[in-house]
Amino acid sequence: MISGLGIGVGTLIIFLMMISLLFIGMPLGFLTGLIALVISYLWFDTAAIMQMVAARVTDFTSSYTFVAVPMFVLMATLLDRTGIARDLYNAMRIIGGRLRGGIAIQSMFVAILLATMSGIIGGETVLLGMLALPQMLRLGYNKNLAIGTVVAGGALGTMVPPSIVLIIYGMTANVSIGGLFLAAIPASVLLSLLYISYILLLCYLRPNYGPAMAASERQALTKKDIKKIIHDIAIPVAIATWILGSIYQLMCRKTPPFRAEI
Numbered sequence: 330m331i332s333g334l335g336i337g338v339g340t341l342i343i344f345l346m347m348i349s350l351l352f353i354g355m356p357l358g359f360l361t362g363l364i365a366l367v368i369s370y371l372w373f374d375t376a377a378i379m380q381m382v383a384a385r386v387t388d389f390t391s392s393y394t395f396v397a398v399p400m401f402v403l404m405a406t407l408l409d410r411t412g413i414a415r416d417l418y419n420a421m422r423i424i425g426g427r428l429r430g431g432i433a434i435q436s437m438f439v440a441i442l443l444a445t446m447s448g449i450i451g452g453e454t455v456l457l458g459m460l461a462l463p464q465m466l467r468l469g470y471n472k473n474l475a476i477g478t479v480v481a482g483g484a485l486g487t488m489v490p491p492s493i494v495l496i497i498y499g500m501t502a503n504v505s506i507g508g509l510f511l512a513a514i515p516a517s518v519l520l521s522l523l524y525i526s527y528i529l530l531l532c533y534l535r536p537n538y539g540p541a542m543a544a545s546e547r548q549a550l551t552k553k554d555i556k557k558i559i560h561d562i563a564i565p566v567a568i569a570t571w572i573l574g575s576i577y578q579l580m581c582r583k584t585p586p587f588r589a590e591i
Contacts (some may be wrong), residue, residue, distance in 0.1 A: 343368060413564055415460065417442060420561035430532030430539030432468060433478040434525055436461040440482030441521055444489035445569035454483025471538040474531065481524055488517040 343364055350360045369378050407413075417439055428434065436457055443456065457479045465475035487494045490510035499506035532539035 416561040420558045430528045433528045442565045444486040
């Protein structure tokens with residue numbers, strides 16, 4: 330046992346082990362698990378380790394907040410299977426395709442709306458990778474800009490409320506999940522605006538990075554098209570407003586966020 334060396338030495342050992350294992354190429358998930366097992370074995374006796382593991386497992390499995398995670402996964406699945414996400418992208422493509430860099434910008438907006446509806450990480454990246462990336466590459470977008478837009482847009486799911494990351498962090502750190510959501514709103518809005526501003530500026534300075542759709546590909550908007558665009562955009566906006574509004578209402582402020590998802 331090395332507990333007599335003090336917490337400072339123990340922290341240094343953990344840091345050195347992490348750096349060493351990262352340099353040899355060990356995946357981060359296995360790395361953290363291995364370090365936790367080794368330090369626990371060296372720092373505590375076997376009985377104490379079993380008690381800690383049992384206590385942590387009990388805390389997680391008995392927490393009502395954790396029920397929010399499968400609810401958000403279910404919501405993301407429904408958005409994909411019902412075609413709401415695909416209709417949203419197609420509706421915004423008609424508008425965004427007329428602008429220089431418009432497909433990249435509207436992909437960012439779609440990622441934000443999907444994040445506010447599902448809260449799951451990675452779903453936006455997969456969807457944008459299937460819908461937006463081929464479209465941008467076909468129109469002659471710069472490959473780095475196209476891939477970066479998809480990755481950055483998908484990563485917003487970790488910050489835009491209601492994010493599963495914030496829920497799990499709040500549950501683990503015993504802090505208010507509603508407070509985390511409120512704090513994440515200005516940060517996510519600012520980051521989204523910075524992304525969009527960067528795309529606009531880059532495509533303005535280098536027009537070949539994000540060309541607009543050719544005139545032959547642009548649709549003449551009829552009244553029927555306008556109604557469909559409004560319909561396809563209104564549904565996701567209404568769902569996102571309903572979820573976030575429910576979370577911040579008094580009835581959900583002191584209760585698990587999965588109620589809002591239901």
